[in-house]
Amino acid sequence: xxxxxxLQGVGLAAIASTAGCTQLTGSDExxxxxxxxxxxxxxxxxxxxxxxxxxxxxxxxxxxxxxxxDAVAQGTGAALETxxxxxxxxxxxxARGLEDEFxxxxxxxxxxxxxxxxxxIVGPESDPAGIxxxxxxxxxxxxxAEEQAAFVSRGDNSGTHTKELNIWEEAGVEPGGDWYQEIGxxxxxxxxxxNQQGAYTLSDRGTFISQRSEIDLxxxxxxxxxxxxxxxxxxxxxxAVNPAVHENANYDLAMAYIGWITSPSAQDAISNxxxxxxxxxxxxxxxEDPDFQQYVPEGWSSNSSSQ
Amino acid sequence: MPLDPxxxxxxxxxxxxxxxxxxxxxxxxxxxxxxxxxxxxxxxxPVALVxxxxxxxxxxxxxxxxxxxxxxxxxxxxxxxxxxxSNQGPLGxxxxxxxxxxxxxxxxxxxxxxxxxxxxxxxxxxxENVRDxxxxxxxxxxxxxxxxxxxxxxxxxxxxxxxxGRAISEVGSVLIVGGNITSADGISQxxxxxxxxxxxxxxxxxxxAMILGAVLVTVVLTVNAIVVRLGDEGAMNR
Numbered sequence: 001x002x003x004x005x006x007l008q009g010v011g012l013a014a015i016a017s018t019a020g021c022t023q024l025t026g027s028d029e030x031x032x033x034x035x036x037x038x039x040x041x042x043x044x045x046x047x048x049x050x051x052x053x054x055x056x057x058x059x060x061x062x063x064x065x066x067x068x069x070d071a072v073a074q075g076t077g078a079a080l081e082t083x084x085x086x087x088x089x090x091x092x093x094x095a096r097g098l099e100d101e102f103x104x105x106x107x108x109x110x111x112x113x114x115x116x117x118x119x120x121i122v123g124p125e126s127d128p129a130g131i132x133x134x135x136x137x138x139x140x141x142x143x144x145a146e147e148q149a150a151f152v153s154r155g156d157n158s159g160t161h162t163k164e165l166n167i168w169e170e171a172g173v174e175p176g177g178d179w180y181q182e183i184g185x186x187x188x189x190x191x192x193x194x195n196q197q198g199a200y201t202l203s204d205r206g207t208f209i210s211q212r213s214e215i216d217l218x219x220x221x222x223x224x225x226x227x228x229x230x231x232x233x234x235x236x237x238x239x240a241v242n243p244a245v246h247e248n249a250n251y252d253l254a255m256a257y258i259g260w261i262t263s264p265s266a267q268d269a270i271s272n273x274x275x276x277x278x279x280x281x282x283x284x285x286x287x288e289d290p291d292f293q294q295y296v297p298e299g300w301s302s303n304s305s306s307q
Numbered sequence: 308m309p310l311d312p313x314x315x316x317x318x319x320x321x322x323x324x325x326x327x328x329x330x331x332x333x334x335x336x337x338x339x340x341x342x343x344x345x346x347x348x349x350x351x352x353p354v355a356l357v358x359x360x361x362x363x364x365x366x367x368x369x370x371x372x373x374x375x376x377x378x379x380x381x382x383x384x385x386x387x388x389x390x391x392x393s394n395q396g397p398l399g400x401x402x403x404x405x406x407x408x409x410x411x412x413x414x415x416x417x418x419x420x421x422x423x424x425x426x427x428x429x430x431x432x433x434x435e436n437v438r439d440x441x442x443x444x445x446x447x448x449x450x451x452x453x454x455x456x457x458x459x460x461x462x463x464x465x466x467x468x469x470x471x472g473r474a475i476s477e478v479g480s481v482l483i484v485g486g487n488i489t490s491a492d493g494i495s496q497x498x499x500x501x502x503x504x505x506x507x508x509x510x511x512x513x514x515x516a517m518i519l520g521a522v523l524v525t526v527v528l529t530v531n532a533i534v535v536r537l538g539d540e541g542a543m544n545r
Contacts, residue, residue: 050509050510054491055493062490062491069490070486072405072486085393086394188509211511214512246394248402
């Protein structure tokens with residue numbers, strides 16, 4: 001008799017856990033998909049964190065599900081590495097190449113395009129290298145290298161750093177020498193550093209706007225939002241940590257988060273978030289045409305150049 | 308709360324942040340550092356007593372390990388603790404990464420060597436006559452130890468303060484293992500005064516960073532003053 005009860009218990013537990021995965025059990029508590037009281041660890045980039053966007057939009061999610069979101073700000077490289085070790089449940093980053101590698105290696109699942117803004121090349125108003133108004137980022141970088149004008153590089157394996165290295169490659173320049181300084185720090189620090197020494201740097205528009213009042217740098221080459229080159233596009237993606245790799249990853253809550261942040265209301269909140277009167281991020285999760293490309297790592301199909 | 312210094316802040320300066328934010332950061336800083344220092348002290352004093360009162364093989368080696376520990380770089384401690392508590396690490400199942408407990412662990416590792424070394428110096432410098440007298444009066448080993456600890460309490464208090472100073476002013480390791488997290492309502496989870504200052508400086512908010520720096524210095528000075536005061540009262544009651 002006892003044994004039968006035990007077996008019943010095991011069976012019930014197995015059914016419950018399978019059902020839990022597919023969320024068929026519904027919810028006992030109001031307003032939560034069985035995730036109430038849990039904590040979601042989100043690793044994200046300094047560029048999203050420092051703009052204050054997450055502080056603005058997270059209360060809505062936390063309230064709806066009765067959960068807490070622990071947002072840890074790291075460079076894109078570090079954010080993905082933390083997730084690779086199973087120390088976060090979800091990642092919000094902006095380096096499609098690194099994201100795709102993460103997905104291809106099986107660590108991530110259900111990647112979605114989230115939002116975008118763009119990169120801008122900023123520098124002192126005096127513009128010693130004379131790059132103002134150029135319509136090619138690579139050309140601007142090549143000119144900076146030619147003039148040996150001071151350039152501050154994040155040098156921290158972040159999304160911005162990755163983009164910067166792409167542009168150098170495009171420009172056919174191997175950066176180095178006294179004028180090229182890798183500071184190994186976040187975007188805010190890079191902007192301050194460049195400001196102090198009148199140097200050029202590559203910044204995401206969001207961080208630049210949020211810090212504009214503190215610094216004397218100005219935008220010299222615009223990104224695609226203001227009609228600049230496509231190369232300076234800055235797309236953000238969100239991806240859940242694969243529960244098949246890290247079974248302690250909070251997959252249910254991660255998917256709740258992805259569902260929520262790609263919903264019309266959260267996407268509206270993103271586009272309504274402004275600083276100094278300027279919109280920092282442009283939502284991209286909602287689309288009239290289905291965009292299956294967003295799930296697919298680059299290189300998996302013949303026409304896959306989303307960058 | 309009869310005296311809440313944070314509530315007084317706006318009288319002196321224009322504060323660019325919410326009171327609850329600063330208060331929770333101070334709380335996390337003090338909670339993590341004080342817990343770590345208390346745990347360190349509980350380990351350090353017995354170790355220092357054993358080191359000071361007995362002789363055993365390898366004693367010099369242990370001593371040099373402790374002395375090396377005093378100068379051990381805190382970021383390396385942070386990395387090691389990160390490897391321990393990461394999901395891939397031996398303590399991964401305990402889910403400690405990005406928590407106060409992980410920060411306490413790293414500060415414990417940082418604070419223990421200085422507390423042990425300075426306590427040991429204080430204990431060994433207690434006059435030999437005191438021990439002899441205690442022994443002569445028929446004291447057990449425990450009695451003798453208590454008498455010596457009492458004599459050395461100034462030195463031990465200095466040791467604890469040194470450990471506290473190392474713990475609370477530390478930024479590298481708590482940033483790595485704690486993650487510098489606040490919840491969305493602006494209440495600190497694992498953000499300490501030091502990591503908050505680092506964050507503000509990173510964003511170029513130097514005013515805010517300076518204010519938080521002043522708060523940190525005030526907190527450290529206050530704790531030091533309280534400990535010194537306690538020592539003085541102890542001396543008067545002697």
